[in-house]
Amino acid sequence: MKTRVITPADVFEKYLPEEYRDLVDRGPYLENHGVAGLGTTKELVEQHPHCAGCGVSLGIRLAAASLPSPEDTIIVGTPGCSFFALAQTAVNYSNTAFGNQNAVASGIKRMLQVRHPDKNKDVIVMVGDGGIADIGLDLTLHSWFRREKITTIMLDNEVYGNTGGQESGMSKIGQKLNMAPTGKKFPKVPVYDMAKTAGCAYTARVTVASPYKLEKAVRKAVLIARNVGPTYVQIYTPCPTNMKFPSNGTINVAKEAEKEYYSFDEYFTKEAEQYLAEQNALKNSQGIDEK
Amino acid sequence: MRQDQKVVNADYLLFDAPRKESFITGSEAVAEAIKRANIDMAVAYPITPQSESMHLVGELYAKGYVKDFYRAENEFAVMAAIHGASLAGGRVFTATSGPGTLRAMEMFPVWAGARQPIVCAFMCRGVSLPPSIQPENIEMAMLLETGMMMLHAENGQDFFDMLLKAYIVAEKPDVHLPVGVFADGFFVTHTRDKVMLPSEDLTLESYSPHCAPVPAFNMETPPIRITRDPLLNKSNFISYAANASWHQEVLAASERARKYLNRYLNGLLEVEKPEAKIMFAASGTAVSQCREAIRRLSDMGIEAGLIKIKSVRPFPEKELREATKEAEWIFVPEFNAGGWLAREIKAALDRNSRVVGEPRVFGGMTMPPEIIIDAVLKRLQSSDVNI
Numbered sequence: 001m002k003t004r005v006i007t008p009a010d011v012f013e014k015y016l017p018e019e020y021r022d023l024v025d026r027g028p029y030l031e032n033h034g035v036a037g038l039g040t041t042k043e044l045v046e047q048h049p050h051c052a053g054c055g056v057s058l059g060i061r062l063a064a065a066s067l068p069s070p071e072d073t074i075i076v077g078t079p080g081c082s083f084f085a086l087a088q089t090a091v092n093y094s095n096t097a098f099g100n101q102n103a104v105a106s107g108i109k110r111m112l113q114v115r116h117p118d119k120n121k122d123v124i125v126m127v128g129d130g131g132i133a134d135i136g137l138d139l140t141l142h143s144w145f146r147r148e149k150i151t152t153i154m155l156d157n158e159v160y161g162n163t164g165g166q167e168s169g170m171s172k173i174g175q176k177l178n179m180a181p182t183g184k185k186f187p188k189v190p191v192y193d194m195a196k197t198a199g200c201a202y203t204a205r206v207t208v209a210s211p212y213k214l215e216k217a218v219r220k221a222v223l224i225a226r227n228v229g230p231t232y233v234q235i236y237t238p239c240p241t242n243m244k245f246p247s248n249g250t251i252n253v254a255k256e257a258e259k260e261y262y263s264f265d266e267y268f269t270k271e272a273e274q275y276l277a278e279q280n281a282l283k284n285s286q287g288i289d290e291k
Numbered sequence: 292m293r294q295d296q297k298v299v300n301a302d303y304l305l306f307d308a309p310r311k312e313s314f315i316t317g318s319e320a321v322a323e324a325i326k327r328a329n330i331d332m333a334v335a336y337p338i339t340p341q342s343e344s345m346h347l348v349g350e351l352y353a354k355g356y357v358k359d360f361y362r363a364e365n366e367f368a369v370m371a372a373i374h375g376a377s378l379a380g381g382r383v384f385t386a387t388s389g390p391g392t393l394r395a396m397e398m399f400p401v402w403a404g405a406r407q408p409i410v411c412a413f414m415c416r417g418v419s420l421p422p423s424i425q426p427e428n429i430e431m432a433m434l435l436e437t438g439m440m441m442l443h444a445e446n447g448q449d450f451f452d453m454l455l456k457a458y459i460v461a462e463k464p465d466v467h468l469p470v471g472v473f474a475d476g477f478f479v480t481h482t483r484d485k486v487m488l489p490s491e492d493l494t495l496e497s498y499s500p501h502c503a504p505v506p507a508f509n510m511e512t513p514p515i516r517i518t519r520d521p522l523l524n525k526s527n528f529i530s531y532a533a534n535a536s537w538h539q540e541v542l543a544a545s546e547r548a549r550k551y552l553n554r555y556l557n558g559l560l561e562v563e564k565p566e567a568k569i570m571f572a573a574s575g576t577a578v579s580q581c582r583e584a585i586r587r588l589s590d591m592g593i594e595a596g597l598i599k600i601k602s603v604r605p606f607p608e609k610e611l612r613e614a615t616k617e618a619e620w621i622f623v624p625e626f627n628a629g630g631w632l633a634r635e636i637k638a639a640l641d642r643n644s645r646v647v648g649e650p651r652v653f654g655g656m657t658m659p660p661e662i663i664i665d666a667v668l669k670r671l672q673s674s675d676v677n678i
């Protein structure tokens with residue numbers, strides 16, 4: 001879409017909501033401020049109705065700040081806590097039936113390529129762990145098998161947050177949760193490893209305790225999806241409400257997880273590596289490093 | 292469309308363009324319609340008796356008539372991908388049958404709620420109670436309240452015309468709703484019939500997302516803060532009211548489609564011999580069976596009329612009341628055990644004890660004219676109505 005569509009005509013500018021003008025003047029549409037700009041620039045996510053200390057809303061806020069071209073992005077969601085912030089984010093957002101997200105994203109991406117073949121339009125799935133690892137697992141994997149050029153981001157709070165703290169496939173083994181009254185009987189579904197074998201060109205595992213790593217991962221994931229193939233970012237976004245820790249403990253919980261089992265990881269296919277190397281060679285002349 | 296095709300307006304293609312006779316199956320009639328429908332994208336998943344038509348649509352993609360096409364992983368994924376493709380502002384097509392329809396069920400109200408002019412063909416067949424792949428249209432009963440418009444084809448000609456007409460009506464700015472075009476599996480899909488076709492060099496104008504009452508998700512429309520789906524993120528009166536009024540608007544859009552259906556289908560129903568005391572009211576291939584029964588009854592000296600219902604949603608209540616003014620008996624033969632059409636008709640008429648939901652066949656049984664005639668004769672013998 002870029003400048004022409006976004007920038008209001010002079011005569012109309014005063015009629016537009018202040019918020020929109022802010023997004024254009026001080027926001028991320030025309031200039032990328034990244035995670036470092038949070039707090040000093042206009043954000044895509046301004047307010048949300050999540051619980052205090054919610055890791056999911058923090059994950060969304062950080063991921064939104066990392067989008068390379070928010071004005072040319074559509075986020076596809078699904079029911080779950082993430083919906084509540086995403087529906088209020090200043091990016092196109094679609095959300096319908098639980099678990100259909102990667103099929104919807106496939107349709108959107110293909111149609112955008114049919115109708116706007118000369119333009120970069122990013123299609124990003126951003127949903128909960130249950131939405132991907134349980135009800136939407138087949139559609140997620142098949143979008144990767146088909147090598148759809150979309151980015152899939154899991155906001156992993158290891159529980160069904162939205163429906164009241166039930167066991168998800170991504171919950172830890174032994175964890176006592178609703179519908180797992182004697183503790184979960186099997187380990188976390190290995191979606192992260194499956195992404196590598198299922199055809200993703202880039203995968204990253206990160207937590208909300210490492211915002212700059214998260215930013216780089218999301219940015220790479222979107223650029224690689226645009227140019228090479230499907231990408232997957234799994235973000236640990238702990239849920240104070242259902243995991244029953246104090247709402248100011250989210251970052252600490254995520255930091256502990258980084259030490260124990262949620263270490264940072266990145267994987268590239270040869271094509272993805274080559275693409276980034278080319279980009280870096282190009283950008284180095286401008287003083288920006290992509291990797 | 293292909294470069295060698297000529298774009299013409301819908302009325303020319305449907306009403307004025309010279310047509311040539313062909314002798315083709317219903318599945319081939321579907322492909323002939325799609326060839327002329329300027330489709331951007333189709334997605335398919337195989338199921339009998341739909342498969343052949345989507346093989347042919349795949350071939351249309353290979354030949355350049357359709358711009359993108361793939362075989363998806365299941366019907367829920369098909370209908371979700373079609374939903375996505377339509378959100379991004381293009382014209383789409385898919386088809387399914389019986390169990391595929393049920394597998395995809397959650398997506399149909401989504402299409403209507405998202406105001407998408409998706410056209411889907413349903414080659415109706417039995418569902419698992421017990422398993423059957425045979426002709427049966429019980430799945431139509433399950434789709435009645437999904438918000439999609441529903442047209443029921445009697446034969447290959449109807450199937451061809453209704454698919455093209457479905458796009459035209461669906462895409463009207465004051466309608467913009469999905470349309471299901473239904474045909475009874477095997478009877479229509481797998482039999483050859485005479486179908487009059489306009490030249491394959493002609494095609495509809497391409498879909499314009501600017502005609503939509505809601506913006507396309509193509510990032511060409513500021514101000515880039517769009518959640519098109521009805522609000523559910525606040526538990527308060529305003530979001531309930533927004534959801535309810537959106538819902539009402541979906542139903543109202545279907546009502547507004549009547550004027551276009553009247554024009555393009557030449558009425559939501561067709562009536563023969565409205566003065567007859569015995570009427571048949573049917574949709575799909577049951578109509579053809581009634582035609583033969585009426586001919587034989589006439590030979591026996593019993594005159595009967597026929598109401599062919601072409602649009603099931605919106606339903607022609609008023610037209611039915613008008614067409615049954617003189618009727619003492621209204622027989623509703625159906626290819627399903629539930630008798631959904633008889634129920635719909637009963638709900639639309641006064642003195643609805645006149646409606647006889649007979650005969651009904653299912654599980655793959657055919658409906659020979661004899662059993663239709665039997666149903667009529669049985670009623671006549673047990674009544675004092677003089678015909």
Ligand SMILES: Cc1ncc(C[n+]2csc(CCOP(=O)(O)OP(=O)(O)O)c2C)c(N)n1
Binds near residue numbers: 081098129132
């Ligand atoms: C077909 C269907 N089944 C169940 C639900 C109910 N439901 C809504 S959100 C949700 C759980 C979401 O969990 P997750 O994906 O982990 O997201 P979170 O809320 O934890 O962020 C469920 C079960 C639904 N909306 N649709």
Ligand code: SF4
Binds near residue numbers: 051057157
């Ligand atoms: S339940 Fe958990 S994930 Fe959901 S909003 Fe509250 S803190 Fe966030």
Ligand SMILES: [Mg+2]
Binds near residue numbers: 128130155158168
């Ligand atoms: Mg969750």
